[in-house]
Amino acid sequence: MGYGGNAPDAGSNGTLEDLADFRPFLMPEIVKEPQPVYERLRAEAPVLETPVGVVLSRHDDVMYALRHPELFASDMDAVHLGNERPLIPLQIDPPDHLRYRKILDPLFAPREINRLDGEVRALTNSLIDTFVDTGEVEYASAVAVPLPCTVFLALMGLPQDELAYFLSLKDGIIRPEGGFGTEECRDAQRATGRAIYDYFEQAVADRRAHPRDDLITRFTVAEADGDRLSDDEILDICFLFIMAGLDTVTASLGCSMAYLAQHPAARAALVDDPALVPGAVEELLRWEGVVPGSARMCAQDTEINGTPIKKGTPVHLLIASANLDPQEFPDPDLVDFARSGNRHLAFGGGVHRCLGSHLARLELRVALEEWHRRIPEYAIAPGSEPVYITGLRAVEHLPLVFPRGGR
């Protein structure tokens, strides 16, 4: 069973005249349908040199780089997000990296995360309750943006009425005023960064004094080999969590629902057989390419496929392209919820494999299950279309219509 990958009205989009003009971020002209450009990169320029670094687009090469942190470092030189200390554990490489992952992995392992199923389901339903009787909704603002943030607040043991404040903190880092790279942007990021650190400093002090059943408390008591996290380390982890754990899920929810709204047979398959949802989550992670890539810094002179890469060169691992490589995925342009082998790299790979992947999967699965249980028939509102934005590949505007009450 499979569905076409392309948007029904795709045509002029997804084009780039000259691959030499490709840059390793989602260019506005290709964000709606980047897949055809990735196909050309893999075929014509799998190791592409650009003014901002080398771009790898094949599955094997991306996997190789992910699995060799001694050659392709994930440190503060690789990613600039306005932080003054390394982001733990993303910007710490082996051997120190292992210390953090030994402490953190158990807190984010499936056994621990899946305990949240009921709570995530309740939060999802309380969002759906607000619009199900009206027969229409703008999905991004009503579900995709608030859901990951409400789950984050619940997990951290923070009050739900601080949702608006947290959304503003997140946007202050990820979508700073003035646009990336400007002095105004760096000032805005620093100010927001301080606000985040101040907020969590109080929360950590409170949990040390009054332990509770929440993740911040678990950060304060977690240990591995007799080793614990310091307050500063906990703050660094909370900061990364806000940057890495909210918009990624928002973007994945929006892209997945936009796909399903435009592919009625795929939508109907999920409604008829909810057991397909976990496979649909994986396949849409593979196909939609929400996180276009992962940044590394070449740490020693090396080569990929015969192309030399000098120490100090930024290297961009184009994960979204790797996930469409026909050498790894038969019929890569077929969206198949029952794909028999799916080694997609949407959560990265190697030692920096996304710490929050199991939480993301839970949120995506529950959001699709509950929506399709309650609102099986839906479509893009007549006369409108999804609006894709860059950064992460996200759907900023997704107006949906459905029978009032859902069914």
Place this chain on the structure above:
Amino acid sequence: MRVRLDEDACTGHGRCYALAPDVFAPDDRGHCLVLVDDVPPELEAQARAGEANCPERAISVEA
């Protein structure tokens, strides 16, 4: 059929024990533990699913 796990390659994606819970299980960190080294015929499909869905290629099965 035998299942082999490269423990150094496993980084805890968790696809194996999600798809093949009778052959694989998570440890405390969410990394893979092999429950049955010698796979009985009724579990061969699960073992193959674990191999085919491991992003790190840490799992291999041999007939």
